[in-house]
Amino acid sequence: MRIAIDAMGGDHAPKSTVEGALAAAKEWSDIEVILVGDKEALEPLILDAPPNLRIHHAGEVIEPEDEPVKAVRRKKDASMVVAGRLVREGKADAMISAGNTGALMTTGLLVVGRMEGIERPALAPMIPTVDERGVLALDLGANMDAKPEHLAQYALMGSIYRQKVHGIANPRVGLLNVGTEPGKGNELTKVAYPLIQEMPINFVGNVEARDVLTGACDVLVCDGFAGNILLKSLEGTAGTIFSLLKKEFSKSLKNKLAAAVLMPSLRNMKKTLDYKEHGGAPLLGLSGLVVKGHGSSDGGAIKNAVRQARTAIQGRLTESISNEISGKRVTE
């Protein structure tokens, strides 16, 4: 299994990516880690490299502020683009990047390429839940507008991912909606509902935004716009409450002392609700595996993304999705 890492992508790259790559290569001898990036910048960081780690030189870098489509088209030797090309050409089984999100989605579409039968690849991060299972939400930002058929494909891809990568036997797939009854929603969700019902998955129906955090489903299907509103609202509310708590808890000496006692509990809770703890987000529906790491990924997060990619490759994720999609298309 060959896993390419965009060594130059992310707020803490290349330190974070090298650390993660080294740790992963040492832990799993059945993978080959390909660090894609500037050889001269990377070599000094790598001492005592294990035999299953190598550098693949790429001379350019896509910056966080680059305009995605332009950057991917023009910077043909950028580490992210080169990593994508390795996947496209079958020289790597997966790629990981913590770089510019828009550019990574563009690399997925233009360099790696769509899977046959998939109209719109989807970005599928985990949203934390109170029961700590988490929920895979898709699409979260790859496509702002979706058609009902896209939502049905998201449902299928998400269900397969949860089975293959997280080992969940019969993932509960829900449709993000404004009420639980069938027939609720906007035009998009009303038409998508019966299409999702036809999929060979465990569709549990509509799920309201307020029930996502408590773990109402394992896969949450939504268009990229609604998904963004959901995730940002969740993050914003949690962040706001924790900063209000901090303010209230430091109002008096009495409060400060009491808060100190509760601090471990609060830290625990904050961690439970921190989506950054939940690993990388796969871009599903491409002809090869692409995993997006959070921009602020450290070495541990990069190593976790490698673990994810390794499990997905072992589970033959891409082939499974492709088979289901083409099977589905044949029977239509």
Added chain:
Amino acid sequence: MRIAIDAMGGDHAPKSTVEGALAAAKEWSDIEVILVGDKEALEPLILDAPPNLRIHHAGEVIEPEDEPVKAVRRKKDASMVVAGRLVREGKADAMISAGNTGALMTTGLLVVGRMEGIERPALAPMIPTVDERGVLALDLGANMDAKPEHLAQYALMGSIYRQKVHGIANPRVGLLNVGTEPGKGNELTKVAYPLIQEMPINFVGNVEARDVLTGACDVLVCDGFAGNILLKSLEGTAGTIFSLLKKEFSKSLKNKLAAAVLMPSLRNMKKTLDYKEHGGAPLLGLSGLVVKGHGSSDGGAIKNAVRQARTAIQGRLTESISNEISGKRVTE
């Protein structure tokens, strides 16, 4: 000013509605409160009625589980429908109901009637913010699908409401979106953005879901679907965090003692974020004023809704919206 109250609507009606009506009639001598409902049920509850309170009999009741359109069409003598008819016929300047939300929106559309030039009336509740100004969000549930022109009308109506009812001189109007830069969003928000720019309001551009709670704007414009996702996600996240806190804080005696010290602070915070504290939600864009009270309204909440209606009538809210809309149409 004559304000009709659907005396039979709400979880705690008619006790809550009678209490609220009595308190309002006693506080404001410049209004006439019309309690619409079953005379026999209401009369025993009203002792010592002030002269500016009277009962208008209505023999039927729309129940929470009634199908909205059917109920409004068939129960012509329902308290909610009769109150709507009083507004339509100019016998009341406003109506308030804490009953079946769908039925109230139907009453607004079919009985009170749309304002000329308005395609879609909008439900506009307040979402609490940390700075305690709150944000008026519309549409939150009257229409699941919106066209760009509807969003532009929401922006105008919301701005006028904040001026007339809350006395905000130059309300900041934001468009709920996935990023702050113009050009971000789905088809709907991309097309709506320049239309909102043309409105005679203080448009501050796109607002992300995570910035709503911190008070990024005074009026938040969105379609009913996205608005529902936002509000339910906010409620769900806050509710989940408070129940996690409760659980963590009762884990040990030490924690319980510390939590007891912080309890007043926590209660304060919870109250700050409780949308029920923020009064009734107007249905904007009708030919008369309709205010929706929360289903769990008590007497105090009903009185607050009367206060809102009174301020709106004093500010000539409906006429102001109508003038702006027709002015706008004339200049096109």
